[in-house]
Amino acid sequence: MRLGQKLAPQQIQLMKLIQLHTLEFEEELERELEENPALEKAEESKEEEYSSLDETYEDEGTDSINTDFDVNEYIFDDEPAYKTSSNNYSADDEEFDNQSLLTEGQSLYDYLLEQIRLINIDGDDLKIAEYIIGNLDNDGYLRREVKQIVDDLAFSLGVYTTKEKAEDILENYVQKLDPSGVGARGLQECLLLQIEKKVSADKAVILAANILRNQFDALTNKHYNKIIQKYDIEEEDLKDALEVISKLSPKVGGNFDTQTITINQEIIPDFVIHVKDNGEKGVDVHPTLNSKNAPSLRVSDEYKDILTTYSHDKKSAEHKQAALFIKQKLDAAKWYIDAINQRQNTLLQTISAIVKLQKNYFITGDDKSLKPMILKDVADITGFDISTISRVVKSKYADTPNGIVYLKNLFSDSLTNDDGEEVSTKEIKNHLMDIINAENKRKPLTDDALVVLLKEKGYNIARRTIAKYREQLSIPVARLRKEL
DSSP states (O other), rough: OOOOOOOOOHHHOOOOOHTTOHHHHHHHHHHHHOOOOEEEEEOOOSSSSOOOOOOOOOOOOOOOSSSSSOOOOOOOOSSSSOOOOOOOOTTTOOOOOOEEEEEEOOOOHHHHHHTTSSSSSOOHHHHHHHHHHHHHHHTTBOOOOOOHHHHHHIIOOOOOOOEEEEEEEEHGGGGSSSSTTTSSSSSHHHHHHHHOOOOOOOOHHHHHHHHHOOOOHHHHEEEEEEEHHHTOOOOHHHHHHEEEEEEEEOTTTTTTBSEEEEOOOOOOOSSEEEEEEEEEEEEEEEEEEOOGGGGOOEHHHHEEEEEEEEHTOOOOOOHHHHHHHHHHHHHHHHHHHHHHHHHHHHHHHHHHHHHHHHHHHHHHOOOGGGOOBBBBHHHHOOOHHHHHHHHHHHHHHHTTEEEEEEEGGGOEEEEEOOOOOOOEHHHHHHHHHHHHHOOOSSOOOOOHHHHHHHHTTTTTOOOOHHHHHEEEEEEOHHHHHOOO
């Protein structure tokens, strides 16, 4: 014997629904309506309250058939018993429509195949070229070793060649295709392939090509003085060469669709935050659900009638089997409606707790008004588990008077400033970003210098913490921020 925990199907279904954002929830709801004919949308008004799923409705003159369930539990009155509605949004709430756009485009793979088949190359050479093209990634790079491609050609296509032959086809055919830089095995080769096609006597272009070919490490590490000394040039000459290099593309496949169909989808807020100034009474902040998160559902009247008909036949095996099928669909419909209602309540309680903790932020819209808040803070207010709160805020957005906000961005740890006050790490990151944006790019601030400047603002932070925040903000080290 052993003791263990097991989630019921209803709990699993609820957890899945909770973590879906509005568009995913709409798709899931439509899928369930298609798969379960016992479930349908109700047209009742939003003011009707949700009825208890545990009620049993009686229908006089109805007998139960000889099965493992009581048919009476699945016979309902004329009024729809199982439905969900929500009065936590007003009639004038904005309807957020799906603004998805579908645009067809040509992939990089197809574009390159069209070109290679127009070149005077055939037989095994063409197969090798096509196989190399098929191994390019979405950015146009060949990330695999040529030796591996040679082995694959032998095993999968029966084409036997050498590494030298494959490299020759790569360099003389594939890398000559448009766009320039395709088929490169690294960033340096990609940039060189592009600049070598710029047939020019321009001094800046010649210098740029020389730097990419011979001083690439110094360039990537921004050792500009080393480059200036190496070529005995003026700083302005290096600036012109860097301008040429900056116009080259590091991802030549970026302008092509990674798939035949690309989906550009706008963000649909899951919550709406209403801020109302009541004068002397203060400012009221009230959260509601996007109306798409509160569908009205019920069990199909047609299925009730069918179950009533089959319940009178106690002997027919076919009718008994049909009744069992209907029972399964009715159970699934009840579970689903109950899960949706619980989802609504969970979402609303969670966003209400977040608004309570971050009321000043929703009023001002200033990141510096954000209070330190972690998942446990919201869990303590709502009584939900931390994992449930995490699922709620995952991929969810709120429409506020100051714009659409990603809920996860409202959460941050806390640090204590010199005044003994707890401040959000997000506030510190904003100050760090402001300092770096205002620095002299010819002499960027080191992490030690940033420690001193933040300490002057009252934030006593260690150097390693500065480095961690900098990485989280995708800000490179001082040496790589240097500009001429």
